[in-house]
Amino acid sequence: MLFSDKVNLLSLYNAMNGTAYSDPEQLQIVTLKNAVYMGMKNDLAFIIDTNLFLYEHQSTYNPNMPMRDLFYIASEYQKLVDGKSLYSSTLQKVPAPKFLVFYNGTKEMEDSRTEYLSEAFESLIGEPDLELKVTTLNINKGHNRELMEQCKVLGEYAQYVDRVREYVGKMGLDAGVSRAVNECIRDGILAEFLQQNRAEAEKVSIFEYNKEEEERKLREAEYEGGWEAGKQAGMKFGMDAGMKAGMKAGMIQMAREIQLEEDEIIKILCARLDVDEKTAKKMLEEQE
Template identity: 65%
Template sequence: MTEKNLKANRNYKDTVFRMLFSDRKNLLSLYNAVNGTSYKNPEKLEIVTLENAIYMGMKNDLAFIIATNLFLYEHQSTYNPNMPLRDLFYISSEYQKLVDHKSLYSSVLQKIPAPNFIVFYNGTEKKEDRWENALSDAYETPDKEPRLELKVLTLNMNEGHNKELMEQCQTLREYAKYFALVRKYKKEMKLDAAVKCAVDECIQSGILAEFLKKNRAEVIAVSIFEYDKEEEEKKLRKAEYEAGYDDGKKLGITEGEIRKAKETAIELTKVGMAKSQIAAILKVNENMLRQWLEK
């Protein structure tokens, strides 16, 4: 099958991350590295990824249960503050699948695996090693003790970040090297040629060599899609930001005033003030305020 047909025949868009870590051995290595554990038997992982749960053309990358805990692993190449809400929808579907609905009407407490939400990020916007997004961040009215909370931990897996984690998981380390090479060659040539050069160099250097030899055509097709998607999302973010900036200029706000307003918005957000209140204080619309905070 050609690379073009591989892309055309997909019901959803896969990622190289999902292809790599759908292998139980690789997934267990990643889990051990993240959690500081030393499980040896990949069969300890119970894969529970919902194969029919597709959101915006993308499905959740990996879901699995180990030691009575449920883990949702997701890969992102662009920063997305809405991951807690997305994971809320997904974990609800997981629990619906795992729980016997009849038993919910009994007097016996139905036990469920405790959820953990982790995003593996390899974009270029964020420079931190790790950060956390909470569902309560999206609430119109902040609550110091929200009745419903969901926190997503994001780990930066670009080269030079989370060194201890990378040292503990060879597959993740080599994955980071592969995408660093794609970005390097993309500066010198067209995307499809850059991806092919990165794949060839990795094979020659022993980086994900067996995986890339076995899945060369599909990896190339998927990588091209991933990079295209990342670039399109960057363009969308830039357009949103410029729209917000233009809105500010239309209101007669100078560039310096916009910068000061952004700094104020960030500080007020840190102390828990609602976005609606901040927007009212700064005399800007909430949509523009959200763009500032996300940027």
């Protein structure tokens, strides 16, 4: 919502690239909106100065962003060359891409990290023939300070999110979001935007916070489920092993009491415990 405004978007672009563009109309926004192919939708895509930028916002770390960006850029290029022949002798030029993710989840992360599509390739030998690089920037309060100072809107967004999380933790969801909005308007943090879009901003904030919490609970449930399944499997394995050990000891003891020969006891162990002759003989030796 904030960066669909070209003025804000240009400010972010200038801060990211050390440029000083002043005309927002130099930006051509080409964001995918529910594209037919795979139902894809990306957060923000725009062209400026013959470069194509794809920006994504994530509140949960996602290692599959290079793969997703591969689909996004393929769809963007398909749109850009539509109506042009790719079979002619003329090289069809397209804007050079740049892939960025802005992360503000609660899981700790360094200021910046870079991930590659090739990390997803199984059994890669040598240099990959296909590569795509995605840079993720941490935009939580206290991170990437220089960027936050150069792009006022991004810095204020980080402050807003920080206040939402603080107050929701103390007061609950609805009351916490409402207080964060009131304080930010009072303190001049995204004040104009929040005044004009208060209802929608609160709704989006509540939805996003709920989404984060639900994803956290889902991860906890998956962990607990995996732990319980592992525990049950371990108990079953232990019981099976214990029963087998008990059966082995009992059979050997009984066979000796009725004075069976060693080769006869080995045959019984092989048949009842489904083991080979060598294993059965070792069992018998261990029971001496």
